[in-house]
Structure formats: C-alpha cells, structure tokens
Amino acid sequence: MPTNVIVLPLGATLSILSTYFGNLQQGSQVAPQNPNYFNPQISVVGDTRYVLQNEIDQENERASIEEIEVGLAADADPFLRVEAYITFGEEEKENGEREPEAEIEEVFGWYTNLGAGFQAKAGKLAAAIGRVNRNHKDQLNYLDFPFVITDFFGEEGFRAPGISISYLFPMEHYLEIALETLDPHESTLFAGTGTSKPVWVSHIRTFFDFSNDLSAQLGLSYANGPSVTEGKRAQIYGTDWTMKWQPGIVGKSIELETEAYWAKSGIPGDSTKFGTFASLTYQVAPRWFVLGKYDYSEIPGTQNIRKAWTVGVTNKITEFHHWRFQWQNVDSNFDASGNVFTLQFQWIIGVHPAHKY
Numbered sequence: 590m591p592t593n594v595i596v597l598p599l600g601a602t603l604s605i606l607s608t609y610f611g612n613l614q615q616g617s618q619v620a621p622q623n624p625n626y627f628n629p630q631i632s633v634v635g636d637t638r639y640v641l642q643n644e645i646d647q648e649n650e651r652a653s654i655e656e657i658e659v660g661l662a663a664d665a666d667p668f669l670r671v672e673a674y675i676t677f678g679e680e681e682k683e684n685g686e687r688e689p690e691a692e693i694e695e696v697f698g699w700y701t702n703l704g705a706g707f708q709a710k711a712g713k714l715a716a717a718i719g720r721v722n723r724n725h726k727d728q729l730n731y732l733d734f735p736f737v738i739t740d741f742f743g744e745e746g747f748r749a750p751g752i753s754i755s756y757l758f759p760m761e762h763y764l765e766i767a768l769e770t771l772d773p774h775e776s777t778l779f780a781g782t783g784t785s786k787p788v789w790v791s792h793i794r795t796f797f798d799f800s801n802d803l804s805a806q807l808g809l810s811y812a813n814g815p816s817v818t819e820g821k822r823a824q825i826y827g828t829d830w831t832m833k834w835q836p837g838i839v840g841k842s843i844e845l846e847t848e849a850y851w852a853k854s855g856i857p858g859d860s861t862k863f864g865t866f867a868s869l870t871y872q873v874a875p876r877w878f879v880l881g882k883y884d885y886s887e888i889p890g891t892q893n894i895r896k897a898w899t900v901g902v903t904n905k906i907t908e909f910h911h912w913r914f915q916w917q918n919v920d921s922n923f924d925a926s927g928n929v930f931t932l933q934f935q936w937i938i939g940v941h942p943a944h945k946y
Contacts (some may be wrong), residue, residue: 628663629661629662629663630660630661630662630663630939630940631659631660631661631939631940632658632659632660632937632938632939632940632941633657633658633659633660633937633938633939634657634658634660634725634727634935634936634937634941635654635657635934635935635936635937636654636655636656636657636658636726636727636933636934636935637652637653637654637655637933637934637935638652638653638655638732638931638932638933638934639652639931639932639933639934640652640653640929640930640931641930641931641932642928642929642930643927643929643930644925644927644928644929645919645924645925645926645927645929646925653679653687654678654679655678655726655933656676656677656678656726657676657677657678658674658675658676658677658694658725658727659674659675659676659677660672660673660674660939660941661673661674662940665698668700669698669699669700670698670699670700670701671697671698671699672695672696672697672699673693673695673696674693674694674695674696674725675691675692675693675694675696676691676692676694677689677690677691677692678690678692692745693713694713694715694725694745694748695712695713695714695715695748696712696713697710697711697712697713697714698710698711698712706756706757706758706759707754707755707756708754708755708756708757709752709753709754709755710752710753711751711752711753712750713748713749713750713751714748714749714750714751714753714769714771715746715747715748716742716746716747716748716749716769716771716790716812717753717755717767717769717790717791717792717810718742718747718790718792718810718812718825718827719738719792719808719810719827719829719848719850720806720808720829720831720846720848721734721735721738721746721829721846721848722734722738722742722746722747727935727937730844730846730868730870730878730880730901730903731868731880731882731899731901731915732901732913732915732931732933734746735848735866735882735884735886736864736866736884736885736886736895736896736897737848737849737850737864737865737866737884737885737886740777740864740886740887740888740889740895741777741778741825741850741852741862741864741886741889742776742777742778743773743775743776743777747771747773747776747790747812748773749771749772749773749774749776749788750771750772750774751769751770751771751772751787752769752770753767753768753769754767754768754769755767755768762795763795763796764793764794764795765793765794765795766791766792766793767790767791767792767793768789768790768791769789769790769791770787770788770789770790771787771788771789771790771814772784772787772788773788773814776788777889777890778814778816778817778823778825778852778854778889779814779815779816779817779823780815780816780817781815781819782814782815786814786815787814788812788813788814788815789812789813789814790810790811790812791810791811791812792808792809792810792811793808793809794806794807794808794809794829795807795808801837802834802835802836802837803832803833803834804832804833804835805830805831805832805833806829806830806831806832807828807829807830808828808829808830809827809828810825810826810827810828810829810850811824811825811826811827812824812825813825816854816855816856817854817855817856817890818854818855818856818857821855821856821857822855823852823853823854823855823889824852824853824855825850825851825852825853826850826851827848827849827850827851828848828849829846829847829848830845830846830847830848831844831845831846831847832844832845832846833845839875840872840873840874840875840876840877841872842871842872843869843870843871843872844869844870845867845868845869845870846867846868847865847866847867847868848865848866849863849864849865850863850864850865851863852864852889854889854890856889856890859889859890862887862888862889863885863887864885864886864887865884865885865886866882866883866884866885867882867883868880868881868882868883868899869881869882876904876905876906877902877903877904877905878902878903878905879900879901879902879903880899880900880901880902880903880915881898881899881900882897882898882899882900882901883896883897883898883899884896884897884899891923892922893921893922893923894921894922894923895919895920895921895922895923895924896919896920896921897917897918897919897920898917898918899915899916899917899918900915900916900917901913901914901915901916902914902915909936909937909938910934910935910936910937911933911935912932912933912934913932913933913935914930914931914932914933915930915931915933916928916929916930917929917931
C-alpha cells in the first residue's frame with residue numbers, strides 16, 4: 590500500500606461525512622428568526638422650553654412642555670412595516686388658558702419592498718414636499734418649522750391622510766420620484782378636499798457625492814388641489830437643496846439647507862406668493878453646534894409678509910439629549926416685531942428611526 594494514503598476506520602469516516610453534510614444543510618437554511626421580530630420599537634421624545642424673553646408676546650415668557658412624542662414602529666408581517674407617532678402637548682385657548690391636547694402626527698403602513706423599485710405608504714403621512722416637512726420637530730436643527738412651511742402648509746407642516754407611491758429608477762445615479770394623493774382636513778391653501786377631490790403631490794429627488802466628505806440632495810416639489818375659492822385650483826411649486834460636509838474628523842461638520850416655494854392660491858386678485866429659508870449649521874467642536882438661519886414668507890391670500898433672522902447654539906451631550914439656546918429676531922408688517930430668546934431641553938428614550946437626509 591502506498592505510504593501517502595491514510596486509511597480511516599469505517600466509523601470515523603461516517604462521522605466526518607455526517608458532520609460535513611450537516612454543516613452544508615445548516616448553511617442553506619434561513620437564519621433563525623429574531624425573537625423580537627414582532628415586538629415594536631418604542632421611543633419617547635420630550636421637548637421642554639423656557640422662553641426667557643419675548644418682545645412680541647410677553648405673556649408667553651413661560652416654561653412649558655412643547656410636546657411629548659411617542660413613537661411606535663414594528664413589522665406587522667414580512668410584507669408590511671407600521672409606524673405611528675402621537676404627540677401630547679398643550680393648546681392655548683381664546684381665553685388664554687392652556688389645555689392638554691393629543692394629536693396624530695403620522696400613522697402609516699409602509700410596503701418597503703414591492704419589487705421593481707416601488708414602495709408604498711398608506712395612512713396619515715408627512716407629504717413629500719421638500720425635505721424639512723418630512724421630518725418631525727425633534728429632528729430639526731432649530732426649534733420650529735420655518736415660516737414658509739407653516740404659512741403655506743399649516744402649523745405642523747403638510748400632514749394628511751392619503752396614499753403615497755415612490756419609484757427608484759434602476760440606474761447608477763440615485764433618482765426617486767414620489768406621487769401622493771392626500772385629503773388634508775385643515776390647510777392654508779386647500780379646501781373642500783375629499784377622496785374624489787384630493788390634493789395631488791409629487792416630488793423628485795436625487796443625490797450627489799462630490800467626494801467622500803461632501804454630499805448633497807436636490808429635490809423638486811409640486812402640489813395641486815381644490816382652492817379655498819370654490820371652482821378654483823391652488824398650486825405650489827418648490828425646490829429644496831441640502832448639502833453636508835462630514836470629513837470624518839471628530840467635532841467637525843457643516844450642513845447647509847435651503848428651500849423655496851411659490852404658491853398660487855386660486856383666490857381672484859391674489860398674486861403668486863413666495864417663501865424661502867436658508868440655514869447653516871456648523872459643528873465647531875465635539876457636541877457643540879452653531880446655527881444661522883434666515884426666513885422670508887409672503888402669506889397666501891393676504892398682503893402680509895414676515896421674515897426673521899435666527900442664531901442658535903446647541904450642546905449635544907449625547908445623541909440622546911441636548912440643550913439649545915436660540916435667539917430670533919422677527920420682522921412683520923401685520924404683527925408685532927421683536928426678539929425672542931428661548932432655551933430648549935430635549936431628550937429621547939428608546940429606539941427612534943434615523944433622521945432623513
């Protein structure tokens with residue numbers, strides 16, 4: 590017998606073959622399901638504000654809970670993901686008293702993989718208008734939505750029941766288009782809506798990677814629906830641009846975001862209204878961010894204009910809580926003008942979805 594041949598006993602040979610084929614079979618099986626698969630992700634965000642000085646409304650120089658946001662997210666089954674965001678706060682009545690209030694910010698079912706590049710949502714949605722409108726207040730680099738968002742769409746932005754379908758083009762460069770049909774129950778520009786008379790919203794966006802450190806998002810928006818004037822249509826055109834510089838150096842980053850909108854209210858004699866904002870957030874050191882922002886808004890259906898300069902400093906102790914000081918100078922041709930100084934304390938517990946780019 591050749592000396593380079595190794596002869597194993599029959600029992601040892603069968604043991605080796607059994608182990609080998611057993612490993613192959615285990616490798617071909619689907620990984621065990623996560624035992625937490627059907628348990629919802631739960632988060633709570635708290636926003637407390639201390640208005641130190643308010644030259645526009647001295648009665649609002651108070652400490653208050655701006656809102657508590659409770660978020661729930663889970664996979665209902667292998668096809669559908671469900672997310673719900675409920676906010677609790679206080680609403681000021683005409684007599685000046687404040688009463689507790691609960692509101693559905695967003696609740697939707699999300700088909701994240703319909704195949705062929707399609708996704709779909711149904712429920713109460715943050716409309717695909719620009720970029721800032723899609724985020725919640727706790728995700729902003731400043732205290733509140735820009736004037737153009739609240740004046741054109743409402744105090745909490747454009748949120749309404751409806752259906753959204755998006756399509757990601759099969760190409761090397763990222764290009765996504767979204768089409769939505771929404772029924773806003775309260776709106777600045779739209780009225781008399783319903784399932785047979787919805788507001789149609791479309792948004793297209795693309796991304797650019799200029800380098801490993803510099804990236805940007807460009808978007809175009811359009812909305813069309815029944816006007817507050819019966820028989821007329823209201824329209825909104827918009828563009829958004831966000832650029833981020835993140836060099837990978839601890840304590841250094843820059844974010845520039847700007848959006849502009851043109852609104853046609855459909856009201857006879859009302860001219861096209863324009864609104865915009867631009868903000869720059871600069872990380873000057875680990876945990877420290879400095880903000881500068883400008884707002885300009887022509888309110889649809891009126892001759893009113895308001896604008897503001899904002900400066901803010903944020904200390905992010907960790908990713909789970911921060912302190913923010915903000916000064917805002919407001920100039921208005923229909924209301925009081927002046928300065929507002931606010932201190933914010935914001936925290937989060939639980940698992941919260943990632944912020945949108």
